[in-house]
Amino acid sequence: MAEVKKDLLYAESHEWVQVEDNVATIGISDYAQDQLGDIVYAEAMEVDTEVEVEDALGSVESVKMASDIYSPVAGKIIAANTDLEDEPEQINDDPYGSWFVKIEMSDPADLDKLLSADAYEKFIEGE
Amino acid sequence: MKGYLPVDREQRTEMLADVGLDIDELFASVPQDLRLRQKDFSYLARAGLSEMEVRREVTGLADKNISINDYDCYLGAGIYDHFTPAAIGHLIQRQEFLTAYTPYQAEISQGTLQAIFEWQSYICRLTGMDVANSSMYDGASAAAESMLLAVRAKRKSDKVWISGGLNPEYLQTIKTYLHAAGLEVEIGKLNSEGKTSDMPTEKGYAAFLVQSPNFYGIVEDLEAFAQAAHEADALAAASCDPISLALLKRPGDLDFDIVTGEAQALGIAPSFGGPALGYMAVTQKLMRQIPGRLAGETVDSNGKTAYVLTIQAREQHIRREKATSNICTNQALLATAATIYLALNGRSGLRDVAEQSAAKAIYLRDKLVETGLFTPLYDSPYFREFALKPAADLDLTKLNRELLKQGIIGGLVLPENAWLLAVTEKKNKAQLDHLVEAVTAIAGGEVS
């Protein structure tokens, strides 16, 4: 059973969100990395890119699959994790410790539409 | 009837009955009103022919043609009559290369995969680029896809700039592909020397594309072109003939981002224009944007070197509508043939082919100009192909018609009333002199 870290918020498209002040840090969940299999490539959008909810923040590739990372919140990307490009396997080993981007949110109310850890756990049980 | 079914109807009925199936129920899920009851058609014959009859009929059609084996042909314009070594045909007719399909099961496809890996390597060496794919349909569609690649990579722009020296068939293909995607194509104009010098200086283009040698055979200034593209924040793309790359500076050494071209010249028969062999090569940076298949080297579970299709996640079968392209089946067998061509020729052979083609083209053009009947359309260095302007009273169409009666297929008559001729290593001096004599005799110039 995939691990669901408790103090984070989640999107149904399997991104996790950690919020500090007005900044949302985003990565993909343990369930997502497990579905993908060995990750061979990961890429994040550039700093300063403005995004709406559900815009692509980047993508992640395994041997058999490729997925876009969808933004759970709207705002501006203020940091992108370039380490992921060199060591994409980090995402498999430590999904909650591997972040893609940090976003300065334009509307914190976006967070209300996300799932709590418990709700996300129930959601993936149903999948 | 020549059929290839090892099972006849009687055996089929029996076989199905053995597992409880009724042969008459095989098509039960097709609604009755859709069942084809027509037995006679306008063209499709009712019965098939024996192999002997097929041979006779189809050979009969081939016999209605004049081939470039029988006549001296001076047509080029993208498809060239280079010498094809015999070994190629024999090797690619081996069923293991010929009849296999996509090498998804790497363990039993190492032949195809390694051949493709070698093809990719050869293309990188010829072009000076970092990554080449397993092939594209032809040079025209490869050029079009290179523009789509540029737009994808640049993300912010929706137009490309194309040199006026591109093969018109390529231009039309690029327009069809790009208009479908809602993108704009701007086309330049060659200068009085037959070269590209009108590259835009303003930004907003995803890429600039040049063909070298261009449609008129003229060698373009690739270095200046790439510089202009980068200064305008556009990707630099080129369409280059692979034989020319044995003799001329490589686009990869001149800072190009994408190189495509038509590799039919590498031992593939002209075959009325197809099947052909497109190639595409890019810089390391654009590796994940390249369409089509990539064969990569790895090891198997015993540590043995092995080849696999790799980075497939960008392809249609995984990414679907977000794929880099829809390309699936490409020209793998012909890429294998071209690889064998390059292996048989090696550096010495390929250079020889290129040098002879260049020298013979120069020889012919000089001789034709000396007759007084022609002047060069453009006065710049050319590789293997050149365009001539006829004297005022010389009708090119009539000239070609008369030449045909003498066993010569003349050059392409261009809309601007010029004659585009290609010369490869296959022509010998006697043939070239014969053309000059024939032209002179028909048009009344001076033979030297």
Added chain:
Amino acid sequence: MYKDTKLIFEYTTKTKPNRLIAPLDVEKADLASFFGSDYREELPDIPDIDEVTVVRHYTNLSAKNYGVETGTYPLGSCTMKYNPKINEDMASLPGFAMTHPLQPEETVQGNLELLYLLEQNFCDIFGMDRFTFQPSAGAHGEQTGLLLIKAYHDDRGDDKRKVMIVPDSAHGTNPASAAMAGYEVREVSSDERGLVDIDALREVLGDDVAGLMLTNPNTLGLFERDIEQITKLVHDCGGLVYYDGANANAILMQTRPGDMGFDVVHLNVHKTFSTPHGGGGPGAGPVGCKEFLASYLPRPTVVKRDGHYTLDYDMPKSVGKVRAYTGSFGILVRAYAYVLSNGAEGLKEVSEGAVANARYILERVRSVYKAASDEPSMHEFVISGIPQKESCGCSTLDIAKRLIDYGFHPPTVYFPLIVPEAMMVEPTETESRADLDAFADALLQIAEEAKTNPELLHEAPHNAPISRPDEVRAAREPKLKA
């Protein structure tokens, strides 16, 4: 017997050329001066190798490949039928192979006549009015066919039709081609039978829909019985219907897309019409259409005027070109020879043989492997390795790899995406009963092995030139050239 092979670049057996071309007999030109700064002093960075070494190298490479003539090759959706040798002979006739696309038309009447006759034959076989031969592969054909649909709507001034509907079971090239044609893709789901869900289709149709792409039989090998209703629904909302001909082998001379209500079709001649697959091409993807779409076809088309064949470029509404010249002519010669060899009766027997062979294998294995649908399948069927995965921990991949040890090429695996642990089996009509039984027996035996000795499957193949390659490493550290 497999010999280990180096890479071609690892040989340096000689330093002189193989004397393939005659020595230069005109004046040697000073090319360095002629080309000036564009001249490259250095020779190309490719090795000189003697012919014997080259021929052995590629011969030994070929020995590591499995082809249709090695044995049964039941790759679903690929129609790996026997490639007749007469077709190869015909395509390589110098009268065809040594013609240049820009030759004066009077010198290539044989080529033009062949294209014309092939077009008419295809029209008869598929119930269409015109065909273009420019597309060089199935996906290329899809793209071209969709461009015809686009041109049709644009010409009518209907520019809000931006959506193309594609079933969730569709081959990946369908949505990818739709995207290349500038369409937004909207999926329609399959019902429990595995067929297009008519109610779901009604929901996704609207006046923003340009058309629907379908293959029939679908990727599960099932005939869409409601096809007439489907095409009518699409037409009623103003859209057109596109037939993906990848599975045409099932319906040759039994029924025709033109009669089912399709407006555009593409064929895969390297599947249905026996042209060789080449390790991944060249193939060809001719596109057929009803008369009302003919003016949009890529230019030129072949027409017959006063007993003479000519290329018609006067097509002002044409979508343009999707490649140079008229198409993969050499491949079409093979297809034409195949049509002549079969005739209507032969083609009908092809489809009957294809469906019979597939149904036979399915019946022999369905007690052990789970069929994806209870609906009767046609020329191919989909089974799931889920029972084996759940009871023995052996995946479809393991089963596929073990088939290699039994001397078979595996079926298509993990497609269609809507069936977990899918195996798509398409034997084609050119398999004998003995071949079919051997394949079915192998599948059953492997299912047994999965129970008693799963390691044998996990470690398979044991008898191939290589064992399982490390695909993760290949993707993480791409090495794409020597």
